[in-house]
Amino acid sequence: MNEHIVKxxxxxxxxxxAECARMGGLTEAAVADAxxxxxxxxxxMADSVVARDERLDALQADIERKAIRMIALRQPLANDLRRTxxxxxxxxxxxxxxxxxxxxxxxxxxxxxxDPMVPLTRSIERMGRLVVTRLKExxxxxxxxxxxxxxxxxxxxxxxxxxxxxxxxxxxxxxxxDPRTITACAHLLFVAKNxxxxxxxxxxxxxxxxxxxxxxEAIATARPKTDALQRx
Amino acid sequence: MTPLSNLGASLKMTAQRDDALASxxxxxxxxxxxxxTEVSVFYGDKQALFDVSLDMPDRMVTALIGPxxxxxxxxxxxxxxxxxxxxxxRVDGKIILDGEDINDRKVxxxxxxxxxxxxxxxxNPFPKSIFENVAYGPRIHGFADNKTELADxxxxxxxxxxxxxxxxxxLQAPGTSLSGGQQxxxxxxxxxxxxxxxILMDEPCSALDPIATAKIEELIDDLRSQYCIVIVTHxxxxxxxxSQRTAFFHMGxxxxxxxxxxxxxxxxxxxxxxxxxxxxx
Numbered sequence: 001m002n003e004h005i006v007k008x009x010x011x012x013x014x015x016x017x018a019e020c021a022r023m024g025g026l027t028e029a030a031v032a033d034a035x036x037x038x039x040x041x042x043x044x045m046a047d048s049v050v051a052r053d054e055r056l057d058a059l060q061a062d063i064e065r066k067a068i069r070m071i072a073l074r075q076p077l078a079n080d081l082r083r084t085x086x087x088x089x090x091x092x093x094x095x096x097x098x099x100x101x102x103x104x105x106x107x108x109x110x111x112x113x114x115d116p117m118v119p120l121t122r123s124i125e126r127m128g129r130l131v132v133t134r135l136k137e138x139x140x141x142x143x144x145x146x147x148x149x150x151x152x153x154x155x156x157x158x159x160x161x162x163x164x165x166x167x168x169x170x171x172x173x174x175x176x177x178d179p180r181t182i183t184a185c186a187h188l189l190f191v192a193k194n195x196x197x198x199x200x201x202x203x204x205x206x207x208x209x210x211x212x213x214x215x216x217e218a219i220a221t222a223r224p225k226t227d228a229l230q231r232x
Numbered sequence: 233m234t235p236l237s238n239l240g241a242s243l244k245m246t247a248q249r250d251d252a253l254a255s256x257x258x259x260x261x262x263x264x265x266x267x268x269t270e271v272s273v274f275y276g277d278k279q280a281l282f283d284v285s286l287d288m289p290d291r292m293v294t295a296l297i298g299p300x301x302x303x304x305x306x307x308x309x310x311x312x313x314x315x316x317x318x319x320x321x322r323v324d325g326k327i328i329l330d331g332e333d334i335n336d337r338k339v340x341x342x343x344x345x346x347x348x349x350x351x352x353x354x355x356n357p358f359p360k361s362i363f364e365n366v367a368y369g370p371r372i373h374g375f376a377d378n379k380t381e382l383a384d385x386x387x388x389x390x391x392x393x394x395x396x397x398x399x400x401x402x403l404q405a406p407g408t409s410l411s412g413g414q415q416x417x418x419x420x421x422x423x424x425x426x427x428x429x430x431i432l433m434d435e436p437c438s439a440l441d442p443i444a445t446a447k448i449e450e451l452i453d454d455l456r457s458q459y460c461i462v463i464v465t466h467x468x469x470x471x472x473x474x475s476q477r478t479a480f481f482h483m484g485x486x487x488x489x490x491x492x493x494x495x496x497x498x499x500x501x502x503x504x505x506x507x508x509x510x511x512x513x
Contacts, residue, residue, distance in 0.1 A: 002511040009510070075469055077496050077508045215498025 001079075009074050013083060016066050020087040020094075023059040024139035027094045027101070030056065031135060031198060034104040035128035038191055039121055041112050049105035056098035063091035079215075086212035090142065093201045093208070097135070100194040100201075107187040114184040123170055124191060127163040131195045134160065134202040142205065147213045154206035154219075160199035167192045264328070265290035265460035266311055266430055271325035273306050273315060280306045282485045283325070288430075288477070293452060293461045295471035295492065298481030299507065304464045307481065308432050311462065312348035313341045329430065346373055349423030353435040355415030357407030357422075362399050365407040365418055366390060369426040385425055393421035394451050413444025420451060424459075431455065433463040437470060449474050468508050472496045480504045 004010040030049050037045035067088040070076055076084045134153050141149035168189070175185045211217050264287035273281040281303045288294040288311075296304040306315070313334060315321045327334050334344055346369070357365050366386045369375075376382035386403075390396040395417040399410070407418055416436060423431060433452070437445040452461060452474045465471050471478055472492060479489035480501070488501045499505045506512070 002506050005510050005512060077468060077472075078499050078505045080509045081497060 012066070012070060012074070013076070013080060016063065016070065016084065016087045019059065019063055019066070020090050021139065021143045023056065023063065023091060023094050024142065026052070026059070027056060027097050028132065028135050028139060030098055030101040031104075031128075032132045034101040034108070035125065035132060035195075037105055038108040038188075039125045039128070041108065041116065043109060043112055046105040046108040046112075050102050050109075053098050053102040056095055060091045060095035060098075064088055079212075082212045082215060086208050089208050090205050093204050097198050097201045100198050104191050104194050107191055111184045111187045115181070117174065117181065117184070117188075120167075120170060120174060120185075120188065123163075123167050124188060124195075127160065127167060127192060127195050130163060131160055131199045131202070134199055138202045138205045138209070142209050145209075145213060147210065150206040150209040150213075154203055154210070157199065157203045160196055164192055164196040264288065265330065266462070267328045268307070268310070269326045269328070271307065271310055271323065271327060273303070273310060273324075274322045275318065276320040280484055281310075282483075284481075284484075284486050286479055286486055286489055288460055288462050290429075290460045291456060291458070292477055293456050293463060293475040294477045294479065295475035296462065296464045296479050296481060297466075297468065297471050297508070300466075302481040303484040304481040305434055306484075308350075308434055308462060308464050311430065311432055312345045312350055314350070316341055346426045347428055348430040348432060349426065349428035350432040351416070351419055351423055351434070351436045353438050355412060355419050355439070357410070357415050357418050360407060361404045362390075362407050362410070362418060363403040366421050366425045369422060373426055375426065389421040389425040390418075392424055392455070393417045394447060394454070395421055411444070413440045413447060416440060416444070416448055417451065420448075420455075424455070428459065430460045430462065433461065435464055435466060438466065445470070468496070480507065482507070 004013075030052055033045055034049045036042060037049060067084050070084050071081075074080075134156070138150055138153045140146070141153065171185045171189050171192070175182050207219055210219050266288040268284055268286045268288075270283040270285055271281055272279060272283055284303070284307055286294075286307075296308060298304050309315050310323055310327055311329075311334070313323075315323055323335060329344075329347070332339070334348075358368060360368070363386055366389050367382050370382060370385045376385055387396065390399060395414060398414060399405075399418075407415065410418060416439075420431075420436075437448050440448065449470065452463070455461060456476075463471075463474065465474075475492045477489065478492045478495040480487045480495065480499075480503075482503055488495065488499060488504045490500075495504065496508065499508065
């Protein structure tokens with residue numbers, strides 16, 4: 001790709017993408033730490049995830065402000081326009097992911113003293129690792145403008161859904177078996193749901209990358225979908 | 233009757249027929265009101281256009297964009313045979329207006345230029361009154377049978393050009409006494425007074441401030457429902473705002489043409505992309 005004739009424009013665009021990538025790194029770490037916190041019942045870690053969310057909110061606001069400024073002052077077109085809009089949309093998705101991570105951490109704090117449910121925790125951990133990997137892969141794809149990598153994340157969207165559905169059944173079994181676990185299980189159900197939604201955001205980001213690189217927005221309707229409600 | 237007024241009478245009939253067609257809701261073909269096929273232009277030994285093929289649909293604005301010297305103005309001037317007036321200029325290829333080859337020997341360029349009006353970068357009102365600027369064309373083409381008819385044409389043209397309210401009380405003032413933006417609208421009123429079918433605009437806003445520009449753009453959008461408009465502009469934002477179709481010219485050839493929103497969000501050719509995003513090509 002050729003460089004812009006106006007150098008400051010080039011720099012601003014690069015800065016926007018870089019800031020979005022940096023926010024991605026922080027979000028990914030927050031989710032990984034939230035998972036770690038819930039798996040190890042680690043209060044300190046959970047507290048730290050909750051505290052770090054503010055930073056993500058600030059970054060999202062900053063990226064949005066920069067993108068709007070870019071649209072007003074530089075009137076980006078074609079791939080520049082897609083890049084600007086993509087940064088803004090990805091930052092929005094990351095901010096939501098950050099909130100979901102924070103919510104996982106908060107639920108960890110609530111259930112910290114309940115009995116450990118080892119097999120269940122292992123299932124959460126497996127699902128969580130898958131989600132964190134997907135998030136990492138899609139953010140790497142964003143940084144590297146790697147369409148193929150983004151699409152590989154996109155096409156494996158249903159793996160997370162399958163994990164979620166099986167966790168859902170597992171949690172029901174626990175709750176039916178011992179009603180004293182209901183409080184903790186209900187929280188873990190939300191944890192699983194949050195992880196599933198983080199997975200959806202990773203898929204969204206893959207679609208945004210696809211739009212940024214190809215200009216084609218039709219892909220959003222073509223995704224393979226597993227519906228939790230259709231497969232009890 | 234003089235030959236000139238004969239010409240005017242036939243013109244008037246054409247205009248009326250078209251109006252009747254339009255009011256009857258008849259759909260004129262949307263593809264290619266003006267259709268260029270493999271148009272090449274030579275100025276002496278120098279070739280300025282290379283096999284340009286482009287359809288300009290009726291009731292749409294087609295924007296021609298591209299760097300200086302890319303041939304977009306040369307192409308625009310082919311559509312009303314303005315290149316005829318340049319010594320040593322030669323045009324090859326076909327330009328069809330409503331099924332008729334405009335370079336055919338039978339076509340009178342004067343009559344053609346009434347059907348294909350043109351607006352230039354710098355407003356060029358005649359050194360006459362506002363009224364006379366607009367009345368001139370209809371009068372020489374014999375469009376009006378009496379003074380009342382002529383006054384009606386002037387009023388309706390000024391109204392369609394969005395200038396009437398500003399000049400109604402001073403129609404006898406010189407056209408040159410108006411502001412730049414008003415002059416440009418006066419020139420547009422002059423062009424539409426002879427009921428053209430196609431309006432060509434060569435950077436009509438490049439000498440205007442943003443408010444005057446917005447007024448012209450609003451006018452273009454308004455005129456679009458009746459005419460085939462082709463506009464040359466250096467402002468990407470303007471092309472994006474006013475046109476439905478965009479053609480990117482580069483080094484005398486059309487690199488890419490298509491729906492404006494496609495060209496500006498997702499151009500297919502890297503040369504188009506580099507140009508509209510301001511990169512080194």
